[in-house]
Amino acid sequence: MKKIEAVIKPFKLDEVKEALHEVGLQGITVVEAKGFGRQKGHTELYRGAEYVVDFLPKVKIELVCEDSVAERAVEAIMNAARTGRIGDGKIFISTIEEVIRIRTGERGADAV
Amino acid sequence: MKKIEAVIKPFKLDEVKEALHEVGLQGITVVEAKGFGRQKGHTELYRGAEYVVDFLPKVKIELVCEDSVAERAVEAIMNAARTGRIGDGKIFISTIEEVIRIRTGERGADAV
Amino acid sequence: MKKIEAVIKPFKLDEVKEALHEVGLQGITVVEAKGFGRQKGHTELYRGAEYVVDFLPKVKIELVCEDSVAERAVEAIMNAARTGRIGDGKIFISTIEEVIRIRTGERGADAV
Numbered sequence: 603m604k605k606i607e608a609v610i611k612p613f614k615l616d617e618v619k620e621a622l623h624e625v626g627l628q629g630i631t632v633v634e635a636k637g638f639g640r641q642k643g644h645t646e647l648y649r650g651a652e653y654v655v656d657f658l659p660k661v662k663i664e665l666v667c668e669d670s671v672a673e674r675a676v677e678a679i680m681n682a683a684r685t686g687r688i689g690d691g692k693i694f695i696s697t698i699e700e701v702i703r704i705r706t707g708e709r710g711a712d713a714v
Numbered sequence: 715m716k717k718i719e720a721v722i723k724p725f726k727l728d729e730v731k732e733a734l735h736e737v738g739l740q741g742i743t744v745v746e747a748k749g750f751g752r753q754k755g756h757t758e759l760y761r762g763a764e765y766v767v768d769f770l771p772k773v774k775i776e777l778v779c780e781d782s783v784a785e786r787a788v789e790a791i792m793n794a795a796r797t798g799r800i801g802d803g804k805i806f807i808s809t810i811e812e813v814i815r816i817r818t819g820e821r822g823a824d825a826v
Numbered sequence: 827m828k829k830i831e832a833v834i835k836p837f838k839l840d841e842v843k844e845a846l847h848e849v850g851l852q853g854i855t856v857v858e859a860k861g862f863g864r865q866k867g868h869t870e871l872y873r874g875a876e877y878v879v880d881f882l883p884k885v886k887i888e889l890v891c892e893d894s895v896a897e898r899a900v901e902a903i904m905n906a907a908r909t910g911r912i913g914d915g916k917i918f919i920s921t922i923e924e925v926i927r928i929r930t931g932e933r934g935a936d937a938v
């Protein structure tokens with residue numbers, strides 16, 4: 603099983619969610635986050651003064667899926683989250699060894 | 715070392731915490747989240763109109779423990795978090811390679 | 827690629843961020859959390875009565891980096907986050923298999 607974590611722009615959450623539905627993904631978890639990438643935030647003008655806004659609001663999506671659908675999920679997230687401007691986000695993929703569905707006690711692929 | 719992530723119903727946090735104490739688990743981290751599983755949220759009636767509530771509030775618990783206690787932790791979470799109704803949650807298990815306790819600099823099993 | 831997760835005291839976030847910049851780390855994600863370690867929170871006096879404050883506010887930092895810089899990142903976090911008092915936090919290291927930079931589609935080391 604794979605865990606896909608995507609840190610994206612908050613206003614893109616709905617589009618990413620729809621894109622994941624369309625490829626058949628059934629479960630996701632979302633957490634509010636803040637972060638920065640290579641630009642270390644940016645400088646913003648506010649009431650005539652410049653502020654360095656180093657942490658920008660992001661959302662982190664986590665989804666666990668079978669290996670065979672992970673690449674499809676990644677493509678769906680990339681296409682839906684991309685605006686072409688800096689800060690579009692990152693996707694991280696790792697391995698999950700076991701999944702348990704609490705209500706039924708199912709484990710593994712049946713539980714995802 | 716194992717990392718156990720559990721996405722559960724928020725009102726179950728206290729019971730899960732107690733159950734983990736009882737099996738001797740000493741550290742947990744909790745993050746507010748929202749998510750959906752197979753039912754993609756549900757439909758709710760509000761002032762006569764139907765709304766699709768697709769993201770429901772959840773909490774995500776993360777705990778890192780030695781391999782030998784992971785299964786006990788999973789059982790404790792399952793038993794405490796289960797209501798028997800949809801949305802009870804999911805548990806994900808993965809591997810952590812190294813743990814460091816910042817105050818003491820200890821690493822590995824001593825640090826958990 | 828490695829993922830470094832650090833649960834630290836919230837007022838230490840700025841110092842940790844600076845320390846990571848100084849060793850050349852370019853991206854981090856931060857999430858508000860609450861948690862406890864071995865002391866299971868502590869007892870606090872409030873208006874004459876004692877309360878057990880079991881969950882204390884923490885922040886969780888997540889950063890993904892190349893293997894070769896992971897140890898430097900860990901040292902930077904440890905040094906910046908340590909106060910020498912209980913509750914200084916924990917660092918967890920795991921493996922990330924793939925990283926994708928959404929704007930450019932880059933993968934792997936170029937994408938971090």
Ligand SMILES: Nc1ncnc2c1ncn2[C@@H]1O[C@H](COP(=O)(O)OP(=O)(O)OP(=O)(O)O)[C@@H](O)[C@H]1O
Pocket residue numbers: 609610636637638639640641658660687688689690691692852853854855856888889890891927928929930937938
């Ligand atoms: N190496 C990293 N580790 C953890 N989180 C990261 C990392 N890089 C980026 N992030 C998270 O992803 C968010 C978006 O990153 P961002 O898209 O700005 O990356 P970037 O490499 O600067 O690419 P771009 O040049 O397109 O902006 C950041 O705000 C941060 O939360």
Ligand SMILES: Nc1ncnc2c1ncn2[C@@H]1O[C@H](COP(=O)(O)OP(=O)(O)OP(=O)(O)O)[C@@H](O)[C@H]1O
Pocket residue numbers: 628629630631632664665666667703704705706713714721722748749750751752753770772799800801802803804
């Ligand atoms: N595959 C998944 N990846 C990431 N998070 C998930 C996944 N499945 C579920 N979750 C998280 O767990 C929460 C609870 O899921 P839920 O218990 O509804 O799963 P389910 O498969 O629909 O089971 P049930 O039929 O018992 O409701 C979701 O709101 C979501 O936050």
Ligand SMILES: Nc1ncnc2c1ncn2[C@@H]1O[C@H](COP(=O)(O)OP(=O)(O)OP(=O)(O)O)[C@@H](O)[C@H]1O
Pocket residue numbers: 740741742743744776777778779815816817818825826833834860861862863864865882884911912913914915916
């Ligand atoms: N095993 C663990 N799994 C997940 N999170 C943990 C674990 N241990 C600690 N944490 C998180 O790290 C935070 C800080 O832990 P803390 O530094 O108090 O650990 P400790 O082992 O009690 O060390 P100390 O004796 O220095 O206080 C906790 O509030 C919790 O969020």
Ligand SMILES: [Mg+2]
Pocket residue numbers: 638639640641642688689690
């Ligand atoms: Mg950027």
Ligand SMILES: [Mg+2]
Pocket residue numbers: 750751752753754800801802
């Ligand atoms: Mg469900």
Ligand SMILES: [Mg+2]
Pocket residue numbers: 862863864865866912913914
């Ligand atoms: Mg402690």
